[in-house]
Amino acid sequence: MEEPAQQRKGRLTLVLALATLIAAFGSSFQYGYNVSAVNSPSELMKQFYNDTYNNRTGELMDNFVLTLLWSVTVSMFPFGGFVGSLLVGPLVNKFGRKGALLFNNIFSIVPAILMGCSKVAKSFELIIISRLLVGICAGVSSNVVPMYLGELSPKNLRGALGVIPQLFITIGILVAQVFGLRNLLANDEGWPVLLGLTGIPAALQLLLLPFFPESPRYLLIQKGDEQAARDALQKLRGWDDVDEEIVEIRQEDEEEKSEGFVSVWKLFQLRTLRWQLISIIVLMGGQQLSGVNAIYYYADEIYLSAGVKSQDVQYVTVGTGAVNVFMTIVTVFVVEFWGRRLLLILGFSTCLTACIVLTVALALQDTISWMPYISITCVIVYVIGHALGPSPIPALLITEIFLQSSRPAAFMVGGSVHWLSNFTVGLIFPFIQLGLGPYSFIIFAVICLLTTAYIFLVVPETKAKTFIEINRIFAKKNKVSEVHPEKEELKDLPQTILQQ
Structure with missing residues (x-):
């Protein structure tokens, strides 16, 4: 049975x-x-x-x-x-x-x-x-x-x-x-x-x-309402026996009881969350600074230079959007088999390759007749790479590598990095484009390379693990005690913060 x-x-x-x-x-x-x-x-x-x-x-x-x-x-x-x-x-x-x-x-x-x-x-x-x-x-x-x-x-x-x-x-x-x-x-x-x-x-x-239903974790950990959390889980899972998950949520609650609500300020001071925080900043920054908006910005010019008629560019743009949707659907199905880490490495490496080849193709497109077609291929390959890992995985990882009390602050940091990077690229890229022309994609290639190296060296695989198990992998990276890491966190904090 x-x-x-x-x-x-x-x-x-x-x-x-x-x-x-x-x-x-x-x-x-x-x-x-x-x-x-x-x-x-x-x-x-x-x-x-x-x-x-x-x-x-x-x-x-x-x-x-x-x-x-x-x-x-x-x-x-x-x-x-x-x-x-x-x-x-x-x-x-x-x-x-x-x-x-x-x-x-x-x-x-x-x-x-x-x-x-x-x-x-x-x-x-x-x-x-x-x-x-x-x-x-x-x-x-x-x-x-x-x-x-x-x-x-x-x-x-x-x-x-x-x-x-x-x-x-x-x-x-x-x-x-x-x-x-x-x-x-x-x-x-x-x-x-x-x-x-x-x-x-x-x-x-x-x-x-x-x-x-509301999030069962929010209901149990922040509201202290076990019955509401149990009802929400029963509705979501479709059966009555949710004791195992309630125990796991309660365990998460116990592990961070003395930590209390973690503000953004406190998040930057906790040794137990150091590598989680650095990872989120690198991934969210890498996601936006890897040139995805610039590729879209440049795409129309690339299509025109390849001989696409100006009135037809809009249809090619829709085609690129459709490729993006299709590849994200593929990611939904493969993320539990291939895991987050592999998809991130694969995605950023693909974007890196596309940026390098695109730079060469744009530099040579006036001298070699078929180069514009290579440029179009690079745009599509870049979109595929970004849709595989850099676009969908970072936000998913914030949920996975932070526990309940620090998750809202982590999303505030990750979100701020995401939007400030997006804003910066939108503001600065036209000037970079004027100054560097086709060589502007070298900057994005370097960012893709650095982000790939960081993921390879630091980011662990999180698929099919509970939030507690993931927290313990990071406890080793942060060189803090695995059991009840909150005691370590509190050791690191100045007395003034503890009293807040």
């Missing part, structure tokens, strides 16, 4: 599958959608900025002012993401994981309405404010969704479900690219609708997510 119980233990139940889909579609999808939504109609929107200014003043906007306003519009999104990351800790500790996602929908529905009405209201300021608000929404959701799903999942499904948010980000990018085709919504009448559609997933999540 033992075998069926074992098989049953880690299955994907309908409740768990639906909770995953609603959380990811309502939150992660919007992140991807808003990353891409302003790309297609950018010229139309600049024209709107100019017309609005002209109506108000009777003059045309200076070219420099227009460029500046447009850069502010684009960069408000990652800046909002950074602000959102700083809100993660307070929100998940006050409202819970599910509650934080529900609250976060305010930052999507309000700007969706504002952006949809911006043209009628003749106000480009509404768009700039809205980009900040949808950025905050993305900053919160990009951290809370992986945390929520990681805490809902049984250990054997944690990897696959942890990649689902990234899958929905790529689907969001693809949907925005499709709706952004000129004969659909990237036209004079359609662009406000294109921007306003982001409110629909948020409204659906607001209606449906309340019917699904």
Whole structure:
């Protein structure tokens, strides 16, 4: 009789599958959608900025002012993401994981309405404010969704479900690219609708997510409500015998009892979390600084130089988005077999190779006729590599390598690094491109190389391990006692912090 119980233990139940889909579609999808939504109609929107200014003043906007306003519009999104990351800790500790996602929908529905009405209201300021608000929404959701799903999942499904948010980000990018085709919504009448559609997933999540359980770990460890945690686990697992998981959560609670809530400040001081923290900073920085946004930024020029007609570039871009979605689906299925570490090494190495070959191809494309086709291949290979590891795995790892009390602070640090790196690349890349031209990808190649080396030397495999087991692997790396590491943590802390 033992075998069926074992098989049953880690299955994907309908409740768990639906909770995953609603959380990811309502939150992660919007992140991807808003990353891409302003790309297609950018010229139309600049024209709107100019017309609005002209109506108000009777003059045309200076070219420099227009460029500046447009850069502010684009960069408000990652800046909002950074602000959102700083809100993660307070929100998940006050409202819970599910509650934080529900609250976060305010930052999507309000700007969706504002952006949809911006043209009628003749106000480009509404768009700039809205980009900040949808950025905050993305900053919160990009951290809370992986945390929520990681805490809902049984250990054997944690990897696959942890990649689902990234899958929905790529689907969001693809949907925005499709709706952004000129004969659909990237036209004079359609662009406000294109921007306003982001409110629909948020409204659906607001209606449906309340019917699904809160994180059992949050209910037991932070709320101290064992019955609620037991009920949530029974709903998620589809059977009554959840004692083993309750014991494991309680053990996690015991192991960090005296540690209390870990603030970001305290996180940087704890010796027991040193390598976990460095790993998250390296992985989140590597994810954004490895050039993924620059590749997308450069892609149109690469396609044009390969002879793709300017009116057809939009379709090639959609094709690249589709490759991204397909490869992320592949990652969902292989992450539990190949493990996190192998996918990260494979992904970053692929990006490294693509950057080096792309640099050579761009440098030689005027002298060798078939070089532009090599450039296109490099873009697609890069997208495949990034979708395999660098895009989906870092957020999943934050959930896995930190315990309950330090997880919100870890997501705040990881999220801040993610969004600041994203913001920096968006701001600096055009200047690097002007200065270095095709050689700008050498910088990204170096970052990919350094990140790959770090993963190979430091990051352990975490698949199919409990949070406690993973914590003990890091205890050895941090050279602290394996049993009850919190006593070691407390030894390291100044007395003033202990009394807070």
